Amino acid sequence: MMKDKHHNSRHGLRLPKRSNQAEQISLSTNNSQPLTTLNGGESAVVQSLRGGASFRSRLAALGFTPGASIRMLQNLGHGPVLVTIRDTRIALGRGEACKIHVRPE
């Protein structure tokens, strides 16, 4: 069952637009949630990245790779968020932050 889910989410990555919602449901059982669900001061570990290839590649280069620990510095519930990852402060638009899935520590 778990394996199947994993497989699904892999396909989901290829077609992010169509399967976004389904993915979020399947992943919520996986204990992974969008970065925007973290409150200021909370820490988590990056699980996976969504979105187009060049977007993921940009994020990955900045250090958003699975397993990296991330700390939310500021999240107002709307607008951009501010995080620290690999000793760097990074501002992310809300839409971008939603595509980063994390597992709270």
Add this chain to the structure above:
Amino acid sequence: MAEHEGNTIRVALAGQPNVGKSTVFNLLTGLNQRVGNWPGKTVEQKAGTCNVDSWTFQVVDLPGTYSLSANSPEELIAREYIIKEKPDVVVAIVNAATLERSLYLVAELLPLPTPVIVGLNMIDVAEQQGLTIDPRVLEAAMGVPVVPMVAARGQGIHDLLARIEEVTCDGAEYTPNTPNIRADHVDVLERIEELIGGNVPAEYPTTWVALKILEGDQQITDMIHPRLPQEAWSEVYQIIQQHEDTCVAVAGGRYAWIARMVRAAVVKPRIGPISLTDRLDRWATHPVWGLLVLVSILALSFALTYAIGSPLQELLHRYLVQNLADLAVRALDTAPTWLTGLLVDGVIGGVGAVLTFFPILVIFFAVLGILEDIGYMARAAYVMDRFMHLMGLHGKSFLPLFLGFGCNVPAVMGTRVIESQRARLLTIIVSPLVPCTARMGVIAFLAPAFFAAPAIVSWALLATNLAVLVGSGLLLNRFILKGEQVAFIMELPLYHLPNWHTIAITVWHRLLSFLRRAGTVILAVSIVIWMLSTFPGGDPETSVLASVGRLVEPVGMWMGLDWRMMLALISSFVAKENAVATMGVLFGVGESGAGLPAILRNTLSPSAGLAFLVTQMLFVPCVSTVATIKQESDSWGWTLFSVLFLLVVSLAGGVFAYQAARLLGW
């Protein structure tokens, strides 16, 4: 000649943004640098030389990039330069305080054939953060020289040059420790290497190409595709399709390698001290206080600029421009009157008026340079992001727009920081709506002529411009430059003390573009305008220019403006401050003896005055800005569009202001 060649070392300087790369570059080359564009690109290229002992170091500053993927023109330029131009050595500057992140670029550079030297910069900042880094351990782990540096204080630069010499001269084999792909992808990578082997252009390392193909790099894939036999390509294609997530695996592999490299070399405190940056950011990035901080900093910048700059401008005008004009009149005593007129009214009057803005620009750009250098502008962009979204832009567009308060030319050039083409174009088109110092200067001169409370009118005009800017952005985003929101991803660097050397060089380059135009375009157009206003007959009332003015007078009627005011408006196209100079000539200030404000007050109603001020604030950008828009947008179509767009907006604004003011009985 041969000996000289043997003593030249070609150095490419690489590094991520915010690692102090430009400080190192400026330290190496001083004013011995050329700034231009990379061939065919609107990406700035800086190159310079440095002579030490008997060596000449030719340094090329590669664009600051986080990686070497094909995500942006900057990244492509950096890697193409290293692969195609084959410098003798690549110096990779890394920030010791964000070591893991900044070693990522090094992890990308090591698989390329050019030897790498790592400049471990900002070790002082790392120490303040409680980090202890042993450069020798890092050097042993990576297998490339690591030079500890504090570039802001000039430390380590000599060691760096010595290591460059050593690496290029001793000819020892270059065997760095390079990162591997994440374990679960090793097989795939090997298979791709087999498939493309023998078909890769000689200058590219095969493993690197295979890795880039797996990362989904479009440029490399397009290069390899036509070179492969059909079956090989279809298998490669299949592999790419099946492993669409590999870019993350490759990046993960690099970060795993970095973790191994720094494990032994870096001692981190368990809980870092609460840094200065943390404390300052509590205010600077706060949703409410952050805005207040921003507004106060902006207000202070303007206050400082005008408090110091305006008297200096006055002095320059009185002592330099007027004395120069007097001198020319005396020296040309016996010369024909037309020559005196050309020199005094055309050249000195036109270009001189523009040059008096120099002190104001120096101060404004210096203040801005300091804010940028210490790291504040990234916070301003973050705080403004929410508002910029209204126009379909994001925080990064705020920086160039703010630069526009000084001069629109560097503002248009500053849009280069924006990654998306659409967002960049939109920012370019709205940026002339930011009133530059020249336009504010005209307002400061004319508002008192018409109104009892000129300060309130000036602020209202400024607010009008910004409102029109937001409105235009909204409309353009909604109807013309539609498109996807681009990702907002921006690093907020650690705050640090200003580096005066770097700031001075930045200010100098921004001023240079202004000066160069004053000497060319503005000079030429000033002469032309002067000739049109003189010929035939020498009387402005009957000149060619006057007939042009009468031609556009019907449009002016709607705003209560006569042909002279319309001409003043048109001449502001050359340079905004010309509006005042033109009025001076056309209203005959010289002969009448009364000041221009008094003459204007008697000639125009306040409602017409308001219409003029509104129109001139929103009017078509000056010729230098238009030339820059053409250069940066690389499109005559969009340049024409921006000119026509602002023409319509400004005339509509003027007509509206006039009719509304008349209804109010002004």
